[in-house]
Amino acid sequence: MSTATGYNFAYLDEQSKRMIRRAILKGVAIPGYQVPFGGREMPLPHGWGTGGMQVTASVIGEADKLKVIDQGADDTTNAVSIRRFFAHTAGVETTEQTAEATLIQTRHRIPERPLKANQILIYQVPIPEPLRFIEPRESETRKMHALSEYGAMQVKLYEDVARFGHIATSYDYPVMVNNRYMMDPSPIPKFDNPKMSMMPALQLFGAGFEKRIYAVPPFTRVESLDFDDHPFEVQSWEEACAICGSDHSFLDEVITDDNGSKMFVCSDTDYCGDRVAQGFVGSAADLPIAEMETEQ
Amino acid sequence: MNTTADLLTPTREWQDIAPLLSVRELNKFYAPGKGCGDISFDLYPGEVLGIVGESGSGKSTLLSALSARLTPDSGNVIYNSEQFGEMDLYACEESLRRVLMRSEWGIVHQHARDGLRMNVSAGANIGERLMAVGERHYGQIRTRAEEWLTAVEIDTSRIDDRPSQFSGGMQQRLQIARNLVTHPKLIFMDEPTGGLDVSVQAKLLDLLRNLVSRLGLSVIIVTHDLAVARLLAHRLMVMRRGEVVETGLTDQVLDDPQHPYTQLLVSSILQN
Numbered sequence: 313m314s315t316a317t318g319y320n321f322a323y324l325d326e327q328s329k330r331m332i333r334r335a336i337l338k339g340v341a342i343p344g345y346q347v348p349f350g351g352r353e354m355p356l357p358h359g360w361g362t363g364g365m366q367v368t369a370s371v372i373g374e375a376d377k378l379k380v381i382d383q384g385a386d387d388t389t390n391a392v393s394i395r396r397f398f399a400h401t402a403g404v405e406t407t408e409q410t411a412e413a414t415l416i417q418t419r420h421r422i423p424e425r426p427l428k429a430n431q432i433l434i435y436q437v438p439i440p441e442p443l444r445f446i447e448p449r450e451s452e453t454r455k456m457h458a459l460s461e462y463g464a465m466q467v468k469l470y471e472d473v474a475r476f477g478h479i480a481t482s483y484d485y486p487v488m489v490n491n492r493y494m495m496d497p498s499p500i501p502k503f504d505n506p507k508m509s510m511m512p513a514l515q516l517f518g519a520g521f522e523k524r525i526y527a528v529p530p531f532t533r534v535e536s537l538d539f540d541d542h543p544f545e546v547q548s549w550e551e552a553c554a555i556c557g558s559d560h561s562f563l564d565e566v567i568t569d570d571n572g573s574k575m576f577v578c579s580d581t582d583y584c585g586d587r588v589a590q591g592f593v594g595s596a597a598d599l600p601i602a603e604m605e606t607e608q
Numbered sequence: 609m610n611t612t613a614d615l616l617t618p619t620r621e622w623q624d625i626a627p628l629l630s631v632r633e634l635n636k637f638y639a640p641g642k643g644c645g646d647i648s649f650d651l652y653p654g655e656v657l658g659i660v661g662e663s664g665s666g667k668s669t670l671l672s673a674l675s676a677r678l679t680p681d682s683g684n685v686i687y688n689s690e691q692f693g694e695m696d697l698y699a700c701e702e703s704l705r706r707v708l709m710r711s712e713w714g715i716v717h718q719h720a721r722d723g724l725r726m727n728v729s730a731g732a733n734i735g736e737r738l739m740a741v742g743e744r745h746y747g748q749i750r751t752r753a754e755e756w757l758t759a760v761e762i763d764t765s766r767i768d769d770r771p772s773q774f775s776g777g778m779q780q781r782l783q784i785a786r787n788l789v790t791h792p793k794l795i796f797m798d799e800p801t802g803g804l805d806v807s808v809q810a811k812l813l814d815l816l817r818n819l820v821s822r823l824g825l826s827v828i829i830v831t832h833d834l835a836v837a838r839l840l841a842h843r844l845m846v847m848r849r850g851e852v853v854e855t856g857l858t859d860q861v862l863d864d865p866q867h868p869y870t871q872l873l874v875s876s877i878l879q880n
Contacts, residue, residue, distance in 0.1 A: 446725070446728075459702075459703045459706060461706065461740065463710075463736065463737075463739040463740030463741065463742070464736060464739070464740065466736075466739035466744070467725070467728055467732045467735070467736050467739065470728075470731070470732045470735055470739070470746065470749065471728050471729060471732050473746050474729055474731055474732065474750075474767075474768050475729075475768065539744055539745060539746040540744050540745040540746075541745050541746050541747050542746050
């Protein structure tokens with residue numbers, strides 16, 4: 313794709329990038345701490361990933377290979393438009409392969425394939441403050457972070473158990489980073505929470521609306537909150553992926569007709585496609601929808 | 609062995625016990641004449657101190673300054689803490705003050721919605737302080753919450769209801785339970801019976817009096833209602849225009865008021 317003219321490399325001007333990089337460095341130095349930054353206007357609305365895009369624009373280089381996923385998929389609107397945006401403004405190579413990418417901007421998922429030390433994972437974050445549910449005042453939540461007063465967060469889990477009999481929070485599940493800061497992992501399913509801990513890749517979080525950046529450096533402990541008698545558990549499915557037969561990945565439920573038929577498929581399309589290429593098959597491999605997926 | 613000699617020795621307790629809270633020359637003025645000034649007193653363990661006076665006399669300002677929520681212009685508040693020993697509230701770290709507020713202290717607000725989390729259940733409201741001091745076992749938190757609901761006479765079947773579904777009196781009792789769950793030593797109350805009807809007031813006062821004597825709590829209670837003060841307080845401080853005009857034992861102050869303002873206050877109660 314031809315590179316856009318009249319724009320700086322990766323859209324943002326160099327001064328803005330420097331400012332954002334300083335925020336990122338501070339975030340890396342204090343794992344889980346929310347660093348305020350002067351969020352810039354991006355040419356798309358807040359809530360579409362502008363926080364993640366500003367982080368991506370600040371760390372991307374000409375040699376990088378970018379992958380963008382939305383709900384695990386490379387081919388959804390948000391993913392396609394952000395990938396095209398950077399192909400256009402930075403002229404970088406893009407890819408749908410997790411293994412090949414050096415930068416991965418994500419919304420709602422961490423790829424199934426374990427990430428490596430030379431990769432950076434950038435999350436789009438809608439609400440960076442995990443304590444917002446219990447405390448609406450920013451001055452107060454900052455104080456709570458500063459003094460490690462995190463008992464109130466447990467109230468959210470208490471409410472879950474009282475109402476549903478188990479911890480029903482299934483995404484945006486609060487974590488403690490490096491035994492110090494409470495962090496909102498962005499709306500990833502809690503299935504992905506264990507992957508954050510001791511990950512070799514650098515994890516950066518950008519919230520465009522709230523103008524906050526935070527980070528989890530490589531090989532940092534990330535623990536999910538729980539109760540002694542209600543330990544943290546991830547989702548599990550009785551079904552396997554209908555396309556690739558995987559019984560260990562995060563599955564999406566897809567309605568296939570008006571009569572209530574449904575199938576479960578991997579939410580990570582790249583992972584699913586890889587498995588099909590390796591010869592794995594699921595129960596619905598002969599259905600037209602499965603063929604469509606495989607052709608990609 | 610209770611011999612006559614033992615009984616005759618002067619009571620050891622009140623001579624030797626250190627005050628729980630010592631206030632020295634406390635001043636907080638928003639503007640000349642608005643606030644409270646030159647306040648000094650000692651509060652001993654197990655004692656209930658009433659602060660009475662008309663609206664605008666500085667009662668609530670004083671209570672906020674005593675309970676570490678409002679930095680005074682000058683003066684000291686010394687609290688004798690179980691965890692930290694003797695501490696000057698406004699000279700120590702804010703983090704210590706906040707630890708006190710959720711462990712050794714309780715603050716009962718006039719409006720229950722200031723002291724409760726209205727969008728989480730009654731059980732969570734009581735459990736929050738437990739979780740704040742490190743309790744991480746759901747079953748135990750739940751059991752303690754049920755015990756305290758029973759103690760403040762709220763049906764345990766209401767444990768998962770939100771405070772917004774409670775009546776005013778129940779909200780006030782829930783607020784008390786939420787404060788008492790961590791076994792505080794000192795409770796600050798600002799008009800705990802304000803806005804409740806007379807029969808509910810009576811019930812709440814009865815409950816408070818029982819809890820205070822059973823748990824040996826020290827209480828500083830601000831009220832403009834002399835009946836409440838007579839029922840709960842051992843000792844009274846009468847305030848007017850930001851100053852203490854009279855102090856003494858409750859019965860003494862109410863039955864034989866010395867200061868003209870106190871006399872006016874006492875005589876303005878409807879007699880039947």
